[in-house]
Amino acid sequence: MSSETEPPASSQEAGGGHVDGPIREIGHDEYDPVGTLALIGLYFLILVALWFFMYFVEFIGNDPTVVGSILGGVMVA
Amino acid sequence: MTSNETPYLEQFPGEAKLVKAAFWSSFISLAIGALFGVIQVLHRTDVLRFIDSADYYTVLTIHGVLLVISFTIFFLVGLFTWAITTSLDRPLPSLRFSWGWYGMMVAGMLASAFSMFAGFIDSIDVSASVLFTFYAPLQAHPLYYIGLVTFVVGTWVAGFDWIRTWWGWKQDNPDERIPLPTFMVLTTMIMWYIATLGVAVALLAFILPWSLGLVDSINPTLTRTLFWFFGHPVVYFWLMPAYMMWYIMLPKVAGGKLFSDPLARVVFVLFLVLSVPTGIHHQYLDPGIAEGFKFIAMTNTMFLLLPSFLTAFTVVASMEHGARQRGGTGYLGWLKALPWRDPVFTGMALAGMMFAAAGFSGMINAGMNINYLVHNTFWVVGHFHLTVGTGVALTFMAVSYWFMPQLTGKRLWNRTVALVQVLLWFVGMTLMSNAMHRGGLLGIPRRTAEPQYDGFEFEAGVGSVAELDAQIVIGGILLGLSTALFLAVMIGTVLGPRDDSLPGNNYAETLSGPEDAPLVLDNLKLWTIIAIILVIFAYTLPLLSIISRGGLFGFETGGLPLSISLLGSTIAATFGELLPAAGSVTAPLETAATTLTGIVR
Numbered sequence: 227m228s229s230e231t232e233p234p235a236s237s238q239e240a241g242g243g244h245v246d247g248p249i250r251e252i253g254h255d256e257y258d259p260v261g262t263l264a265l266i267g268l269y270f271l272i273l274v275a276l277w278f279f280m281y282f283v284e285f286i287g288n289d290p291t292v293v294g295s296i297l298g299g300v301m302v303a
Numbered sequence: 304m305t306s307n308e309t310p311y312l313e314q315f316p317g318e319a320k321l322v323k324a325a326f327w328s329s330f331i332s333l334a335i336g337a338l339f340g341v342i343q344v345l346h347r348t349d350v351l352r353f354i355d356s357a358d359y360y361t362v363l364t365i366h367g368v369l370l371v372i373s374f375t376i377f378f379l380v381g382l383f384t385w386a387i388t389t390s391l392d393r394p395l396p397s398l399r400f401s402w403g404w405y406g407m408m409v410a411g412m413l414a415s416a417f418s419m420f421a422g423f424i425d426s427i428d429v430s431a432s433v434l435f436t437f438y439a440p441l442q443a444h445p446l447y448y449i450g451l452v453t454f455v456v457g458t459w460v461a462g463f464d465w466i467r468t469w470w471g472w473k474q475d476n477p478d479e480r481i482p483l484p485t486f487m488v489l490t491t492m493i494m495w496y497i498a499t500l501g502v503a504v505a506l507l508a509f510i511l512p513w514s515l516g517l518v519d520s521i522n523p524t525l526t527r528t529l530f531w532f533f534g535h536p537v538v539y540f541w542l543m544p545a546y547m548m549w550y551i552m553l554p555k556v557a558g559g560k561l562f563s564d565p566l567a568r569v570v571f572v573l574f575l576v577l578s579v580p581t582g583i584h585h586q587y588l589d590p591g592i593a594e595g596f597k598f599i600a601m602t603n604t605m606f607l608l609l610p611s612f613l614t615a616f617t618v619v620a621s622m623e624h625g626a627r628q629r630g631g632t633g634y635l636g637w638l639k640a641l642p643w644r645d646p647v648f649t650g651m652a653l654a655g656m657m658f659a660a661a662g663f664s665g666m667i668n669a670g671m672n673i674n675y676l677v678h679n680t681f682w683v684v685g686h687f688h689l690t691v692g693t694g695v696a697l698t699f700m701a702v703s704y705w706f707m708p709q710l711t712g713k714r715l716w717n718r719t720v721a722l723v724q725v726l727l728w729f730v731g732m733t734l735m736s737n738a739m740h741r742g743g744l745l746g747i748p749r750r751t752a753e754p755q756y757d758g759f760e761f762e763a764g765v766g767s768v769a770e771l772d773a774q775i776v777i778g779g780i781l782l783g784l785s786t787a788l789f790l791a792v793m794i795g796t797v798l799g800p801r802d803d804s805l806p807g808n809n810y811a812e813t814l815s816g817p818e819d820a821p822l823v824l825d826n827l828k829l830w831t832i833i834a835i836i837l838v839i840f841a842y843t844l845p846l847l848s849i850i851s852r853g854g855l856f857g858f859e860t861g862g863l864p865l866s867i868s869l870l871g872s873t874i875a876a877t878f879g880e881l882l883p884a885a886g887s888v889t890a891p892l893e894t895a896a897t898t899l900t901g902i903v904r
Contacts, residue, residue: 248558248559248628248629249628249629249630250628250630251628252624252627252628253814254814254815257624257627257814259562259619259620259623259624260634261619261623261626261627261631261633261634261635261637261638262616262619262620262623264634264635265619265623265635266615266616266619269615269659272663273662273663273666276663277666280667280673283676283744
């Protein structure tokens with residue numbers, strides 16, 4: 227509708243789901259979701275890091291001892 | 304349906320009214336529920352206590368039931384009605400019938416709400432301060448249960464209404480694939496029918512007769528297990544409409560297409576199959592259920608990560624497609640090309656991000672051994688405020704900015720306020736939920752009016768409890784403010800001028816469409832049978848074992864107040880003094896008191 231024929235400014239005013247038309251069409255075969263790989267990969271790394279962190283939280287006292295020891299170390303130094 | 308130029312209101316004026324009514328029922332629940340949430344935050348942290356601590360639990364019950372039952376499910380029935388009519392391009396068979404199920408849901412919720420609110424008024428002998436998890440030994444007025452049953456039966460009839468609309472369509476289009484939104488509605492409703500059987504049996508066979516005084520006692524483990532039979536899949540009932548929006552609306556507002564229709568179908572089939580046989584993972588700490596059964600529930604639960612990760616991939620890939628069509632480049636640079644000024648997009652994207660964070664705390668909850676660390680602590684509250692409280696709630700609010708103009712023909716008031724609203728929710732929830740998770744690790748309990756104790760302090764490894772409390776209060780107030788802004792935008796839109804340039808009622812096209820999906824995915828009978836078999840595997844032995852140990856109706860404990868253990872011991876002691884010879888009287892009393900104490904714990 228109007229949003230596809232007019233510049234983006236009109237869609238910004240309208241709200242309620244006006245979508246700007248695409249600058250270029252990307253079909254099924256030309257689309258390679260590398261950005262998704264990067265983002266999901268990042269999420270996976272965060273999960274792995276949290277999982278390791280969980281080990282310290284659960285098994286060595288109830289404190290996040292990694293942070294505690296780093297802070298303690300900094301204060302001693 | 305993807306190139307339609309007519310708004311929903313003009314396409315289906317009658318259905319639009321019904322959807323609008325359902326949405327407003329949802330928003331009214333949200334308004335009251337959110338207000339009560341702010342009261343709880345202030346009370347718990349001891350910043351401002353203007354209610355009696357005994358009333359805290361009434362407030363908590365209303366907050367829980369209105370938000371997770373009324374707000375979510377009223378929104379769901381509106382959304383599903385839109386999805387069925389839009390994707391089948393077909394009206395509901397009879398609007399009078401449809402208003403009937405909506406009326407049932409309203410009547411049921413009003414009855415439950417009355418019984419909960421009556422808890423504030425001493426002169427009315429009705430109360431239902433039993434929390435959303437309404438299992439024994441807490442007992443509510445029968446009206447509370449009758450209201451809930453009526454509400455749930457209303458959703459059953461609604462499901463029937465959508466299914467028969469699909470049947471009608473199928474007869475006219477025998478060779479076509481089920482449109483994706485309809486497929487999502489059907490799988491979700493089949494899951495809901497299976498799941499609600501548990502709560503229906505718990506309420507109708509045990510809790511309601513007990514509350515009415517028809518039976519003296521019930522088996523608490525049995526009713527808890529039946530509650531969680533429903534209590535876990537219900538979270539997917541909240542989540543599936545949000546998932547639907549992420550699959551069919553988010554790619555469109557991002558300027559792209561859904562990456563894969565077949566993957567979306569796989570995800571919904573997996574939720575249908577795996578949602579129910581997992582409920583026992585809420586009972587890892589319940590005595591009376593063998594570890595082996597809990598282990599099976601844990602395994603099923605971990606499998607549920609699969610559809611969630613599939614969703615993360617498909618939804619992000621669809622967003623990226625939109626971003627690249629809008630000119631985005633690079634590994635992460637495409638993120639800048641997304642329409643971050645559109646509240647519909649930003650709300651949904653932030654909700655999805657918060658939901659991903661909840662994936663981690665969910666894995667902690669699901670692990671049988673790690674769960675012991677966080678069970679019944681504030682951590683769990685932090686977790687579900689990320690899932691239902693943001694993943695679902697923020698998605699619903701964000702898509703309302705698209706739906707309200709579609710349903711009313713009015714212009715959205717006002718895009719900037721709407722954008723501020725979704726951002727405020729995100730910031731508020733980041734503060735509150737983070738602090739709740741950390742508080743849980745320190746052992747701060749949930750469901751507690753005054754988690755401050757004489758002669759004992761929770762020790763924080765990093766920061767302090769005061770700092771956590773400050774985050775919770777600031778976060779809670781921001782969330783309250785955000786809700787107020789949301790309601791202001793909704794009311795402003797309804798009262799505002801008509802918009803003649805509304806976009807058509809469309810949802811996202813697909814890069815890989817249903818023609819790429821194996822036919823077996825649409826075989827709903829097969830998936831239903833597999834779902835039922837898995838439920839039988841997961842629940843038959845635990846239920847039989849619980850019944851054989853505790854009896855169908857349990858021991859003779861009755862629906863007594865929580866203080867009975869104290870009372871029982873006092874009576875036992877008094878009797879013991881008065882009647883030293885009457886050992887036969889005091890012994891059973893003491894046994895009863897001990898049993899009760901155990902159950903209460």
